[in-house]
Amino acid sequence: MKKLINNPENVVKEELEGISYAHPDLVKVFFDPNYIVRADAPVQGKVGIVSGGGSGHEPMHGGFVGMGMLDAACPGAVFTSPTPDQMLEATKAVNGGAGVLHIVKNYTGDIMNFEMAADLARAEGIDIESVVIDDDVAVQDSLYTAGRRGVGTTVLAEKLCGAAAEERRSLKQVADLCRKVNGWGRSMGMALTSCTVPHVGKPTFDLPEDEMEIGIGIHGEPGRERMKVKSADEITEMLMEPIVKDLPYKSGDEVLIFVNSMGGTPLIELYIIYRKAYEIAQKHGLKVVRHLIGPYITSLEMAGCSITLLKMDDDLKKLWDAPVKTPGMRWGA
Amino acid sequence: MTISRDDVLMWIKNYAGVIRENKEYLTDLDAAIGDADHGANMDRGFQAVLGKMPELADKDIGTIFKTVGMTLLSTVGGAGGPLYGTLFLQAGMKTAGKMELSLEDLVTTFEAAISGVVMRGKAEVGDKTMIDALTPALEALKKASEENQPIAEALAAFAEAGKKGMESTTPLVAKKGRASYLGARSAGHQDPGATSSYLLLRTAADTWGDA
Known part of the structure; x- marks a missing residue:
């Protein structure tokens, strides 16, 4: 294992210390239990938005705390769900009297820990809504699985719901918006390489030099199918076609295309993927009205990408363009 | 024949050692079909539990189990945290104030603990989860209790059924x-x-076998 770390046990703690030194104007970092809140929390009268998950997906979620996006994030150990005590403290810290929305990715650990945290917060008199993101079309048969995983749409939902909360929409309205975004977003990812969890010290799975894994999740868990590496255009088709078919998106629909790096793939390759994704969208009559390109929901140093398509309407376009000021996403402010 | 509060503490302490010994084994099993964190997560949780041992030295069994459950809940993370946390919290509710446990008490305690895991995880036997080891073990323990078997034999059957599961x-x-x-x-x-889960049952049988 070759990594820029000191001690595998201290990876998350030292990362959080770095964040606290870098962004004191945007966020406050708390330790034991670990959570990050926006610097001006709680914002009175505004719905608080809390998310969280394993570390190793940076900038998600801690990098999305700030004006116009999340009020708090709870980082777990690498690829491990955070715990209910973190979520409870974060929820209390951002409750400005209008209730708190938990945005939860559909992973068994995240679901169970957030359920327990929501029960504890309600017992303290805080209104809680929980919305589960499950947008991964790679998981086909949801009757016999834990259901579709939450992946790229999570980033978009956090941005859009954050903007809606800034407008002082109610908890129910923000939660309904989050469900709508989840319903309109679809993702699929792939890996060219595995990744190494620091405290494990060896790659999560073996992937031969000339093979790739299609339908990968974000925790280095193996995907749906393994095959010889193909060209960027062929890979983009293999990701885009199941997405477009799934919703289904219709000719004339407006969409946002989000091309995400799994961590190790450079921007030059993401634009090659975006190029083909854009052309495929056009072929289906979809109008690409917004885009996001870069590493936003990563799996440590894994090389690979994911594509997310989100159907847009006027409200979503307005919320997408609204100012956001966080360590990992910033425009208009 | 009963299980004393000291026996309970010894079980927890021994299990922390078993988890440490099997940390890489559990992580390797998890790497094959999960996300390679089960051994590390369980070890982090039970090392934190060991840190609580001094304050449990004079406490009843219910308090011991509740403290173990709360500690696991706040340190393990993943799915293991809520599942093992719930297991011990539910065991703690059934044993509040108790300083020793009979075989019948063990049956009701494990019954509550395992029902808690089923409720939290919504899994059934055959789903390839903790439940596959825990449920048959509980059935074996119940049967041994109904047949008035000695505790050591009941626990051996308990662990053996867990192993098969x-x-x-x-x-x-x-x-x-x-x-x-x-x-x-x-x-x-x-x-x-x-x-x-099997290791937890096996450690109980090994620790309490001569109780």
């Missing part, structure tokens, strides 16, 4: 948890959660 997960296709995303590819691997 754990082994039964190998050919199964996972229907819950992260392994379920693999579909048919999850078959042929023993479930890490069922394995750590």
